[in-house]
Amino acid sequence: MKILSIHISTPENNAEWWRISNIAKIMEEAGHDVDLVHYCGKSKYENFKEKNDFPNDKFIITSQFGVYFKHLKILKENKYDLVYANTGAGAFCSLSGKLTKVPLVFDMHGDLLQELFLRYGNSVNSKLLANYLLFKTMEYANLKASNEIICVSNRMIDYLHTNKGVSLDKMDYVTNGVDLEFFSQRNDKTHELKQDLDLEEKLIFGYVGGFQSWQGIDNLINSILTIEDDEIAFLIVGGQEKHDNTAKNNLFFIPTIKRHEVPDYYSLCDVLMLPRPSHLATEMAAPTKFAEYTSMGKPVLTSNVGDAADLVNKYNSGIVVENNSVDNMVNGINQFKNITPIKLKKMGKNSRKLAENEFDWNLVGKNLLKSLEKTQNNK
Template sequence: MIKELHHFSTKLVGNTMKVLSVSLGQPKESSCWLRIKKQAELLSSIGHEVELRFYSRKTHLSFEPPFKYSIIRVSPLNVHLKHFINTPVDKYDLVFCNLAPSAFICSLSRIRGIHIVLDNHGDLISEMELYGVGLLRKIYYSIISSLTFKASSRVICVSRSMMKDLRERGVPEKKLYCVTNATDLDLFRPLNEDEANRMKKDLGLEDRLTFGYIGADDKWQGVDKLIETGEAVDYRDIFFLYVGFSENMERSNNALYIPKVPFDRVKYYYGACDVLVLPRPSHKSAEVAAPTKFAEYAAMGKPILTTDVGDAAALVRKYKCGIVIDDNSPENLLKGIKEFRSLPEDELLRMGKNARKMAEKEFSMEKMREDLRKVIESLG
C-alpha cells in the first residue's frame, strides 16, 4: 500500500461496490501499471472490493500483483464472449476498464446492466497516427474509440486537455471526469543537500548544471529531440542525464545514459539533476496525456523545462516553477537551456519550491482518491 494512504479512514463512502478492474494483456512494470495499481489501492481505501482481471494469451504473470486477481486466456475471436460469460451481474457492480481496448471487450457487460468506467490514459487514434499505421488500422481504432465512449457510463480523463478534446468529439459532459496522475509525496520528495551532493559526486556531475530526463523513450515523449540538442551543446558547465531507456551505461563528454533503475531508486537520479525536462512534441497524443514523470518532477522540488504542450505547460506557468518553450525543436530546447543557464541559483531554488507546492496541491494521492470517489458516487 502506498505510504501516503495510511492516514486515510477506511470508512465506507456510500455503498460498497464490487469492482472488476480489467486490463488487456500482461501487466508490465510501467507508468500504465503504476496507474492501475494506484487506482486499485485508492478504490480499496474507500471501502470497495477490487479484483484485477487480465485477458491474455498467456496464463502466467511476470510478477505477482498485490491484489486478488485472475488471468483468463483469450484470443481476439473469443475475448468478448469469455468476458461476458465470466462477469455475472450478481458478482460485480462495476467494470473498471484500463484503456479503450479493455472497455471495447467489456462492452457486453452493459447488456447485464453493469456499469463500465473507462480510464482513458491517452488518445488511441492519435497515438496510432504518430506511429504511422495504415488506413485500415486507423479505421479500426476509430471504431473502437467511438464504441467505447458510447458503452462507458463514465470516462475518466487524465487531463483537462483530454476532457476538452472529448467534449468537442461529442462525448456527453456528464460522462467526463478528470482524475490525473498522482504520485507518492512521501517517496518523491526533495533530497537533502548531503544526499544530492553524494549522488552528484557518484555520477560525476559536480559543478555541472545538469538537465535530466528519466523515463521511457516512446515517440510521444520527444526525448530524441533533447538528445539531439544535447549533442550540439558545447558549454562545459552543462550536462545531460538520461535514465530508463538505454540498454547499457554510456558516457559522452556531456551526457550520461543509465539503464532502467529500481523504482525506489528513481528519486536519487531526479535529485542529482538541477532541471528536469519534459520535451514532448506538439502532437495530440502528447497534448491530452498526463505523464507520470511530470508529477514526480514536481514532487522532487525541481525546476521544469517543458514544451508548450497540454496541462503541464499551463501548470508550469501557473505555479511559476520552470520555463515553457514553444516546441521541442533543437532551437527552442537550446533556447530554454540557455535561459536556465543564465538564472541565478536563488531563482532555481524558488522555482523548485514552487514545483513542490504544485505537487502537493495538484498531484497528491489524497486528491486522486477524492476525484475517484466522485466518479464512483456519480453512478448512483
C-alpha cells in the same frame, strides 16, 4: 460497491500499470470490494514470471474474440455493481457487459488513435490502415457505450467535448497522481552519484523515462549535442542500453534503472526536462513523470504541450518553450543557466506546491470516488 476492474495483458513496470494498481488500491481503501482481472493470451500468461507477486489478482486466459464471452460470463456469475475498464483496450473488451445493467466506467489514459498517428508519422502502410480501422471502431464504441469516462487531463475533456461531442456531464477529471513521500528530495546518494559521474559544481539537467516517439528524446539529444559548456551537464536515464558518454557535451546516458532508484537520479538533477512534441496525442496525455518531477521539488523545462505547460506557467515552476525544436530547447537550457540560484530554488518550491495541489493521490482519489458515486447514482 462490488467493482470489476479490467486490465488487458499482464502487469508491467510502467506508468500505465502504476495508475491501474493505484486506482484499484484507492477503491479498496474506500471500502469497495474490488476484483482486479487481467485478460491475457496463453503465451503472455505463461511467460509472466511474477505471478506470485499478485496473489489477489485474477488472470483469465482468453483469445481476442473469446474475451467478450468470458467477460459476460464473469458478470453473470458475480453480482458486480460496476465495471471499471482501464485503457481503451479494457473498455472495448468490456462492451459485451452492456447486455447486463452493470454500468461501465472507461478510464481513458490516452487517445489510441492519435497515438497511432504519432507513432507512424507520415508513413502509410497496410498495418497503419488496419490499426486505424480497429482503433476508430474502438474509439466510437467506447465513447458511446461507457456510462462515464475518466479523463487524465483537462485538455482531453475539452477535445472530447469539442471534437467528439461527448457531454461534459459524462466526463470527470482524474489525473495521474504521485506518492509525495516517495518522490521527494534524497540527499544520501546524491553526493556519491555526483562523484561517480564527475558532476560536481555543474548545473545538471535531467530526463528520466522512456524513449518512445511521443517523448521527444531525439530532439532533446540533438539539442544537447549543440551545447559546449563545461558548467552544464545532461543526464538521460531510461534507455535499454548504456550509450557511450560524450565528455565533450557533458552528456551521460544511464540505462533503465529500478523503480526505487528513480528518486535518487531525480535528486541529482537541478532541472528536469519534458521535451514532448506538439501533437494531439501529447496534448491530451498526462505524463506520470511530470507529476514525479514536480513532487521532487525540481524546476521543469517543458515544451508548450498539454496540461503540464499550463501548470508550469500557473505556478511559475519552470520555463515553457514554444515547441521541442532544437533551437527552442537550447534557448530554454540557456535561460535556466542565467537564472540565479535563489530564483531556481523558488521555482523548485513552486514545483512541489504544484504537486501537492494537483497530483496528491489523496486528492486524485477523492475525484475518482466522486465519479464512481455519480455513476452508481445515475444507473
